Amino acid sequence: MKTRVNRNMIDGKPAVHPLLSQEYLNRLNNVLEIAQNIPVSRERATWISNNIPVPNNEEIDVMRYRSLLLLFRDLFLQGWELTINNGVTSIQHPVTPENIETKQWYRRALLHERNKQLESESLNKFITKMEKERKYKGKTVSIKNIISPVEELLGLIQERGANAVQPYLQIIQSSLDRDEKTGLRLLDIWRYFRLTWTLPHKPTPGRNMFILVRDLAQEHHPVIGIAALGSSIVQITCRDNEIGWTTEGLRERVDTMNENEARITINSLTQSIIDSISEIEYRDLLHENIDLLNVKKYMQLLDGFLEREKSPSPSPPRVTSNADATIWRDVCFSPFYRKKRAKTLLKLFKAQVFFNNLNIDEPLAALQQLLMTSSGRSVISTALQSNKREKIGANMMDIIVCGAVPPYNFLLGGKLTSLLMMSPQILRAYEEKYKRQVSVIASAMKGEPVVKQSHLVFLGTTSLYETGSSQYNRLHIPVSALGENTPFCKIGFESLGVTKGFGTVYISDETVNAFSELTTKVYGRRIVNNTFGEGTSPRMRLIRAGLDVLGLPSDHLLNHNFKRIVYGIKLAGNAYEYLRGEEDTPSYYLNQTDPLHMTEKICTFWRERWLSMRIQNPNIIEQIREFDIEKFLLGRESAREQ
Structure with a gap:
């Protein structure tokens, strides 16, 4: 056969x-x-x-x-x-070969692409420029000056103990910002140290913040660590389940809900649909004012429009958030956004029909009934996704870079950098940077400039390896240690699940x-x-x-099969309720009125909790002593690669 x-x-x-x-x-x-x-x-x-x-x-x-x-x-x-x-x-x-750990194998794979980056002509010029000595304010300086000299650091440790390191946050506001000690651009300093890491650096679109952690205790304020926040990844299932942005997440919550909580949930889902409809220009599609109690006829009109517009949509118009206010109407009426508005409105109207027919006298039963059918789950998903689109681009960010620069890595400078991501100083800087920024997609859908609230309530990140991250695992600050009198006991990194690889x-x-x-x-x-x-x-x-x-x-x-652990930080006690639209104002864990003072408290907590013990370890002191700046510099590595 x-x-x-x-x-x-x-x-x-x-x-x-x-x-x-x-x-x-x-x-x-x-x-x-x-x-x-x-x-x-x-x-x-x-x-x-x-x-x-x-x-x-x-x-x-x-x-x-x-x-x-x-x-x-x-x-x-x-x-x-x-x-x-x-x-x-x-x-x-x-x-993975039997004689090599998965972490080591994956690191080697990542390192190859990172080394390929270092071979580029543009990066070689950048590295040479950063390492070249030049005169600034009468002194000879280069990137080497903001890498802590080993002997100076060890001398301070011997003299001052845990007070040898005096960290502070330096948030890069503009690409033109320069370092007062060397004259180098702060963003170039950040970029140089980022290139020393295993993971290849890929620029990310959307919102971003670049952050340095510096040491005030030394003359040139050497860099302890670097960090960056970027726009959150839109689809991470375990995170969305935890927040409550999925039908699965809602189903788990319904099992423990009472009638009042169910009513609040239905109200937030309904309001999300109403708000989303109100944020879309529709008059060119429907030619009349919308009555949300009678939307079936609008569905027929939109079905007819989309039937006539079956050809593939052209690319969206290129437009930036600082476009003139008069531009947005033209963008809104472009073929791409006209079709996008029609599709979105049709989905919202279908959901509105369901919510109009709900028996709100028994909200818990109504929610359970919706979750029992595929059409009901689809409607709930539409409402949840509408809320998610409103919040994810403005009220949460991902920690896309976070770690220490040698020799501070031996002193757990990575944990310090991670803890400082919770500082109100970061939240205030984020709000100040984006409180007037026009949202591109929302403005294009409405036909006029739209500015979203920039209250940062949640930070997400992932480990580099499936085994997790010693930098994030169980990393919390007891709120009482910061002198805060709140009912919340701690703020920190929580494991939410794993990525799909x-x-x-x-x-x-x-x-x-x-x-x-x-x-x-x-x-x-x-x-x-x-x-x-x-x-x-x-x-x-x-x-x-x-x-x-x-x-x-x-x-x-x-699917590269290398899964990562997903972490989340709730910066407010009601972060999830705020993100779901159930509450209007964040209840932050930490006092927001004096951000610099709170940053100092976080640094003090780090010194007492980790640094004080670390500097008592002779092996750690020896590792610091063996650190060689010359071998760390990228120029030497680029030369070796060539």
Whole structure:
């Protein structure tokens, strides 16, 4: 009996069927067959690299072939495995060798892409500029001056004990801000130290804040640690469950709700729908004022409009938050946003019909009934997502960078930097920076400038490794230790769950650029423009689009299998209620009236809790003594890489 070969799977893994002409498919198979017999993954990647053709944006097959080889090179460098069976290729996730810890294996994979970044000409010029000595205020200075000299730090420890380190926050307000001690741009200082880390640095769109932690105890105020806040990742299931932005999260809450809590929940869901409708320009679509008690006719009008507008929407207009107020109406009436408004309104009206028919006399039963049916869950999801869209871009941020700079890493400067993310000084700086900033998407949907409240109530982050982070695990501040008289006992990092293991960090910028050129060639336009309004995670969407164009299993290849722990910090006792729209004003754990004083209290807590014990350890003192600034400098590392 003839055995049938399943061309879609090999040993339970998705097979790879690239969309190539037969000529280039033969070329690819020849290269991969040789690569399969090369036992060392790095040597396998080198073989692939030597066969990558020069860019050719005229021949679509050359572009596809080149993109495939670039991708295979990246995967092999990260330890992915290649299998060819009956002429069909499959790629398997990296398998950690038995003699190497998963953390070490993943670190090595990340380090390769980071080292590739350091090879670029622009970064080499930047590093040279930062390390070059120059005159400033009559003194010879460079980036070395703000790396703590070992002997000076040890001398201060011997003389002052835990008071040897006097931390303070320096929040970078502008790209033009300069360091008073060296004249270097503060953002360049931040960037230099970020480049010393294992994880390659990728700029993130949206809101951001860059932060230095400095040491007042020394002449040049050396950098203890660096941090950055960025716009929150939109979709993290375990975090959204915890906050209550998912039907699953709501179902768990309903099990313990009383009637009053259920009524508050229904009111917030209903109000979220009403508020979302009110924030969308509709008169060009419906030509009349909306009556929320009779919305079925509006659904018919929008259905008709969308039926006539079946062609793919063009890219959204390019517009920034500082655009002139008169621009927003033109943006709102553009084909992209007209269609986006119609789709959003139709979904909101469908939800409104359900809420209009709810029996609010028995709110708990009404909620339970909605959760029992798929249509009810869909309506709840629409309301929850409406609320989430309103809050996630303004009232929460992610800690995207947080850690210590040597030699302060030996003194747990990373924990200090993490603790300082809770300081009211950060919250006040965030509010001051964004309290007047116009929201691009909200303004484009309404046709006029929209400014959202910037009360920061929640911070999220993830560990670098699946084993968690010693910097975040169980890191809390007892509120009483800061002299606060509140009913809340502690503020800090809580583990919320794990990520699903999807990401793009192991795919190189060169490959991403090739995908961008390929998809532009195939579709006749750029399908991902990094423009506000077209969606989240532009890098992820671009890579997924490139994989789809190549005929590759995108879900399989984007799932790198390295899960991370998700952490969250509630900065207010009612943070989740505020984010769900159930309460209007945050009840912050820490006193907001004197941010600098609260920062000092956090630093004092760190000195007493960790630093005082750390400096009593002879092994730690010896590690500090062995720290060599010259070996730490990036210029030396770049020279070694070359």
